[in-house]
Amino acid sequence: MSRRVRFFLKKRGSRRTGSQQTGSFGWMLFLASLFVGGWLLLIFMVRTEIVPEWRANRHFRPHTCTVLTTRVGEKTTDEGKLYRPEVKIQYELDGQEHTIWTYNIAQFKGGGYSSGQEDKEAVIARFTAGQEFPCWYDPDRPSVAVVYRSRAWLAWAMLLLPASFITISGSGLGYAWFNWGASAERRASLARQAQRAVQLDRFDPTVMASSEYPFIPTEADLTNSPGVHLAYRLPVSNTVAGAMASLIVGTVLWNLVGLFFLILMVQSFVRYQPEWLLAAIAIPFAVAGGYLIRYTVRRVGGYAGLGPTLLEISGHPLHPGGTYTINLSQSGWLDLRMLEVVLACDERATFQQGTNSRTNTRRVYETTVLRFDKPSIRPETSLEAEVKFTVPAHAMHSFRSGHNEVCWRLIVRGEGPGRPPFERDFLLVVRPSLQPLQQGQAA
Amino acid sequence: MNGCQVQLLIDGDRQSFAPGETLAGECRLDAPRRDDIEAIELSIMWYTEGTGDEDLAVHYFERRGPENGRTDLREPRRFSTELPNSPLSYDGVIVKLHWCVRVRVFLPRGKDMLVEAPFQLGNVPPAKLPEEPSA
Numbered sequence: 001m002s003r004r005v006r007f008f009l010k011k012r013g014s015r016r017t018g019s020q021q022t023g024s025f026g027w028m029l030f031l032a033s034l035f036v037g038g039w040l041l042l043i044f045m046v047r048t049e050i051v052p053e054w055r056a057n058r059h060f061r062p063h064t065c066t067v068l069t070t071r072v073g074e075k076t077t078d079e080g081k082l083y084r085p086e087v088k089i090q091y092e093l094d095g096q097e098h099t100i101w102t103y104n105i106a107q108f109k110g111g112g113y114s115s116g117q118e119d120k121e122a123v124i125a126r127f128t129a130g131q132e133f134p135c136w137y138d139p140d141r142p143s144v145a146v147v148y149r150s151r152a153w154l155a156w157a158m159l160l161l162p163a164s165f166i167t168i169s170g171s172g173l174g175y176a177w178f179n180w181g182a183s184a185e186r187r188a189s190l191a192r193q194a195q196r197a198v199q200l201d202r203f204d205p206t207v208m209a210s211s212e213y214p215f216i217p218t219e220a221d222l223t224n225s226p227g228v229h230l231a232y233r234l235p236v237s238n239t240v241a242g243a244m245a246s247l248i249v250g251t252v253l254w255n256l257v258g259l260f261f262l263i264l265m266v267q268s269f270v271r272y273q274p275e276w277l278l279a280a281i282a283i284p285f286a287v288a289g290g291y292l293i294r295y296t297v298r299r300v301g302g303y304a305g306l307g308p309t310l311l312e313i314s315g316h317p318l319h320p321g322g323t324y325t326i327n328l329s330q331s332g333w334l335d336l337r338m339l340e341v342v343l344a345c346d347e348r349a350t351f352q353q354g355t356n357s358r359t360n361t362r363r364v365y366e367t368t369v370l371r372f373d374k375p376s377i378r379p380e381t382s383l384e385a386e387v388k389f390t391v392p393a394h395a396m397h398s399f400r401s402g403h404n405e406v407c408w409r410l411i412v413r414g415e416g417p418g419r420p421p422f423e424r425d426f427l428l429v430v431r432p433s434l435q436p437l438q439q440g441q442a443a
Numbered sequence: 444m445n446g447c448q449v450q451l452l453i454d455g456d457r458q459s460f461a462p463g464e465t466l467a468g469e470c471r472l473d474a475p476r477r478d479d480i481e482a483i484e485l486s487i488m489w490y491t492e493g494t495g496d497e498d499l500a501v502h503y504f505e506r507r508g509p510e511n512g513r514t515d516l517r518e519p520r521r522f523s524t525e526l527p528n529s530p531l532s533y534d535g536v537i538v539k540l541h542w543c544v545r546v547r548v549f550l551p552r553g554k555d556m557l558v559e560a561p562f563q564l565g566n567v568p569p570a571k572l573p574e575e576p577s578a
Contacts, residue, residue, distance in 0.1 A: 183547050183555075185486040189504035215500065215530045347538040347570070349495030360494045362537045364570040396533050396567045401498035404491045404538045432462060432531050432565060 024176055031173045038165030045162065048109060049155035056105040057149050060136035065091035065145065067133055068099070070124035075113050082113035085123040089135060093142045102135075104148045217400050219317045219429040227312035229327040229386070234311045234426040237409070244300055251289075251296045258282065258289040302420040307331030307382070309412050309424045311341075317429040318408070321393035326410065328370060331382035336416040341370040343389055345396070348405040365392065369410075397432040447474040449546050449558040459563045460526050466562070467523035470546055472516060480516045482508030482549040487524055487542075489564075494537040502527055508549070531565030536572060 068088040075082045084107065090099045103123075106112035127133060127147070137145035179187055196211075227233040261282035268275040307330070314325040328341055345365035351358055369389035377383050391408075399406040408428040415421045453468040460466055466487060474480050484506045490499035503524040507516055522544075533540040542564045548556040 181553075183484055184499060185484055185488060185501050185504060185545060185547065186506065188488070188499055189486070189501040192501060213529045214527050347535045349493055349537045351494060351496045360537055362535075362572070364536055364572060394566065394568045396535065396570065397529060397531060399530050399533070399538075399540070401491060401500070401530075403496040403498050404493070404540075406533070406535065406538060432529055 024180060028173060028176045028180070031169045031176060034165055034169035035173055038162045038169060042159065042162035042166065045155065045159060050159070052105045052109065053150065053155070055138070056136065056146055057151070059139065060146065060149070061139055063091055063093070063135050063137050063145070064132050065089040065135040065147070067127045067129055067131055067147075069129050070127050072117060072120045072124060073113070080115070081117075082115055083117045083120045084112040084114070085120045087124065087127050087147055089133070089145065089147060091135060091137070091145060093137065096142070098137075098143050098145070100143060100145060102146055104146050104150050105144075106150075108144055213397075213431055215401055216398050216431055217429055222427060222429060223316050227327070230312040230314045230325060232313050232316050234313055234316075234410070234428075236309065236424050237427045238423070238425045240303060240422075244303065247296050247299060251292045254285075254292055255289040258285045261285055298420055301418075302422050304419075305332050305334035306414075306422060307333075307377075307379075311410060311412065311426050313410075313428075317398075317431045318391050319431055320391050320395040320397070320433045322433075323388055323390045325386060325388050326369070327384070327386045328412065329382055329384045330375075330377060330412070330414075331379070332377045333379050334416060334419075335374070335376050336372075336414050337374060339372045339375050339383065339412070339414040340368050341387075342411045342413060343367050343369050343391075343408070344411055345406065345408050348407065350403040365395065391430060393433075395430060398428070398430045447472065447479055447548060447550060447556060449473075449548060449556065451544055451546055451558050451560045453544065453560055453562065457562070459566070462526060462528040462531065462565060465523060465525050466544070467521065468544065468560075469519055469521050471519045472548065474517055477515055477517065479550065480548055481551060482506065483516050483520075484547045484549075485520070485522055486545045486547075487522070487526075488545060489530060489532075489540055489542045492539040492541060493535065526564055531567050532563040533567050534569040536570050 066089065068090055070085070070087050073084045073086045075084075085103045086101050086107070087103055088099065088101050090097065092098070101107075104112055133147055135145045135147045136149060182190075222234060223232050225233045225235065261278065265275060265278050265282045268278065310327075310329040310331075312327040312329075315322070318324060326341065330339065343366070344363055347362045347364055349360045349362075351360075367389075370385055370387045372383065372385070375383050395408075396406050398408055408430045410426040410428060412424045412426070413421065414423075450471040450473070451468065452471070453466065457466075470483075470485055472480060472483065484504070486501045486505075487503035488499055488501045491497055503522070505520075505522065507514065507520070530540055532542050541561060543559045543561040545560075546558045548558075550556060
């Protein structure tokens, strides 16, 4: 099958993927406009700000002038009045007398204005009429002279703006140009080479593991904590403290706003000038706040009395068909309807929907490896148990790429009378078993 | 179509490989004229399919084109690579992972032609939903 450049490619499920080449062309057009715009802005700024000031500081020749008079120049803009010091001077060059209004080089381009009238009055107060002062004149245009040579640091700093435009768009343009017309496979190959080079350059200790088992997450973070009873203590992967704190803060803020509305509403009724619109907002707001308080209390209550959950494992990473021992220690002060440890495998798929990135999760394997019915946990006697479990012999290994993932985990799950269920997840890494294929095993 | 045809042969006509095994084969191009082919890329790669956006990675990549001088791209070309330990082929519920040998032939006037020879790496059986009753 052969094909030309198309605006749309095949439909994938309910989504239509865009044409790579059309997208690249649009992106390059955008970057090119940024690049050209950056250069135009840079040239404009250099010509109007940098070069005149540089010439005044480096090429203007020193001379002497007589101050005739001074004034503060004014200009009205949308932001209000702006001011600049102006000094009328007289000087003679090659037998020719020049009389001009000046201060610094910016004034010859119509600029030099800024806010603050008092500052400018203080500046011109230094120039007394009738006295001689040093000045600097332009040897190419003797009618241009200044009595103050400034360094416009702000103008130099402003160059960073077009410079960043040029750098970012130029790099992007170069990258897009390099990839123009390149196949997805070629781009992937180049990206892989670049990634390897970066990893090797950093002496990344995970390089060996990741190159031996590509696209399987490394277990380095899961095996750096030795256990008391078994080889490793697994870290909890879903901590609820942050979520709980956010929920409590959100509930308090919502109800403070609701209370403020309610007070205003009651005051209006007390004054016999009822604000009906305010009442229409405040009452539903307060009702929602009440529901939010109830929900927060239930969520937080679910974790009340629940101490740390410690889970240790005899070996890591895991392999399909392998048998491992886990040791569970649940402390706290609570009575539960049940507490169980579940081995689960989830598929996670992330996709773009418009401007949003969405993730779907589907559980494809779940088995209970340990279960307690009606456990009673007390501070002096934490719940402890050790049990063996086996990873299914033909299980898919852990896998992670840009948008797709297969992840294994042990989940400690509890339910209690009068409290919502709670879960604590412990990530696992399952590597493929490297047994040779048996006859007729593979499809 | 410009009459160009691609034949992609995997040695032993195999469709299943174990991690670490060597996959070898030959790519043959049949085109009336030498100039009918501008470049050819051969990749041994995997890509995902399913609910998520497509990910792909190339394990082996070889490109022949104008940068290789005036070689006749129609000449049969052998390829061989040791397959990696992972990721294995997987037919999941919302994540599927396919391995293939892919040949992309670049034709004149910006056209290209794709030929794929799929194969399975490993022997992971298709995933089933836990709730699904066994048949």
